[in-house]
Amino acid sequence: MIWELIRSNQRKSVALFFFLGLLIVTMGFVFGVILDPRGDPTIIIFVSLIIWLAYSALAYFGGPDWLLRVSAARQVTADTDRRLFNVVEEMKIAAGLPTMPKIYIMNEDAMNALAVGRNPENSSIVVTSGLLSRLDRDELQGVVAHELSHIINRDALFMTFAGAALGSVALLSNLFWRSLGFARFKSKSSRDASGIVVFWILALALAAVGVVLAQIFYFAIARKREYLADASAARLTRYPQGLASALEKIDDSAEVLVHFNDITAPMFIANPVHGKRFEYLIMNTHPPIKDRIKILRRLSGASYKDYQLAYSSVMRKRLISNRILNAEREMPLRQPLSPAPAESRIDIKRSIGDTLLAADDFIFLNCACGLKIKVPPQLDIRTIDCPRCGHRFAGSLKAT
Amino acid sequence: MSALIPLVIFLAVGLYLVMAYNSLVNLRNQIKNAWAQIDVQLKRRHDLIPNLVETVRGYAKHERDVFENVTAARSRAMGASGVGEKSLTENSLSSAIGRLFAVAENYPELKANTNFLALQEELSSTENRIAFARQNYNDQVLFYNNKIQMFPSNLVATWFKFLKEEFFEIEDKAQREVPKVNF
Helix, strand or coil: CHHHHHHHHHHHHHHHHHHHHHHHHHHHHHHHHHHCCCCCCHHHHHHHHHHHHHHHHHHHHHHHHHHHHHCCEEECCCCCCHHHHHHHHHHHHHHCCCCCCEEEEECCCCCCEEEEEEECCEEEEEEEHHHHHHCCHHHHHHHHHHHHHHHHCCHHHHHHHHHHHHHHHHHHHHHHHHCHHHHHHHHHCCCCHHHHHHHHHHHHHHHHHHHHHHHHHHHHHHHHHHHHHHHHHHHHHCCHHHHHHHHHHHHHCCCCCCCCCCCCHHHECCCCCCCHHHCCCCCCCCCCHHHHHHHHHHCCCCCHHHHHHHHHHHHCCCCCCHHHHHCCCCCCCCCCCCCCCCCCHHHHHHHHHHHHHHHCCCEEEECCCCCEEEECCCCCCCCEECCCCCCEECCCCCCC | CCCHHHHHHHHHHHHHHHHHHHHHHHHHHHHHHHHHHHHHHHHHHHHHHHHHHHHHHHHCCCCHHHHHHHHHHHHHHHHCCCHHHHHHHHHHHHHHHHHHHHHHCCCHHHHHCHHHHHHHHHHHHHHHHHHHHHHHHHHHHHHHHHHHHCCCHHHHHHHCCCCCCCCCCCCCHHHHCCCCCCC
8 A cells, every 4th residue: 555655764764863963063172072071062962963953954944935936937727737637636536635735837938847745635736837838637647647656655754854954964964064163273373282183083084975975865766666656656557658758758858847945846857957977976966867757668557566577677676665565456447548639738838938027017019010018017018019910009008 | 570561452352443434434534525615516517507508598599409408418417316326317418518619619609609618618628527527526435435344444444334335337238339330
């Protein structure tokens, strides 16, 4: 059952956070001794823990909104793209979720998607308009199922807390480097200099290695969860070819995502940071997309057992524990969906773009020559000329 | 001291009984919930059909038997009760709708009608929703049925009369049969 997987995920997250907590306490202790050799290091340990706690609380309560703002994502209603809304609702039903996730669109040509939210009751799915215009129904369903799986498996929550912990580790070592000058001044006057030197080396090692180690650990888990979300998506849709072909299209697309940063990058379905040379490195947040496609294409059933089988034939190692696999039953794959009504996806992309612009108070002018002029609200002018036929619009520029 | 051992065993067995009973009740409620979800989608489909028939009729007046087929299948499906009967009537409604869309293929003007396109999107999504709700329901039923047959939870199940639940079958027998070809 899927609950087994969530529980095993939770155990691994607890291990990571235990390691990070230990790292933060040790850093606090060593820094405390360096900064004031004769003082009590518990104060600095306490301060480090407070920083961690504050960071985590901030990420938990403000994280989802912040993420959506960074991504410049806009919430849409069911009518903006009926097909997207229907696909999300279909997947919500397949997963047996009680509430419908909110749907956001990023008006970007790049093809990408991400999931935001701490639990299934408070979650959002974000897709780019480039993705919507180029995927067919089966492919879109695969991507939505992958994102929904991130929410069900609590990956979005994990990413939030891991990001906060990594942020506080980085902040601590940053603070430490800044306070070094102050520490050197003090240690000259102290007598037990040799003991301090040992601590110095330890502190330097911690500040440098600690951050890198924590990141490697975090990225390893993030990569694994990407595979697990693929496995869960196959299980939800019973049609892994859809997601596989969506990933192929994403891999082939040349457009680059604009709205993302270091913290949001690991959360996307495909790495928004371009540079395929580094695909197999240990510091990568995403597994190689070609491997993911190869595994999905090899599935002969939709259960975790089938995914493990395909995964080990490609990667030569284990992904899902035996205890979860033993609880699985056979899940045959289904046929592709009957082709949806033929429609021009380019027109749909344009209409999505217009809906988003209308939400920004853009004014639309329909010229007699057939051109639709989109006027930004900040434009403070009385007249406007049609760029194609030269017809002059005057007076109050109101939407027609 | 030795009097404590039977007491501990008694408490442990009692605790197990309570937990097993509660988890069975929980599973049965989840099945009910999943079934309600199927019902919602079936109702949604029934509501969409009159609109669809009217739209298609405006362009393809001569396909009367196709319309009558859909309308009759719809009223049969709406009158059905119980899991077994519902899966049968709903499946024949599915194939009737499929034939209607196949007929619509012959009318290019109909295929360009935005109202028809919107209805087609809604109906095909409803078909998918029914399929996924059924998938979820059948998963829950299988998990529950396994639980009430396996030791030791089967003891609790028989004691409190937890009965096997019915699957929502995937297709009716007519669709599985090989079509007869006359030469």
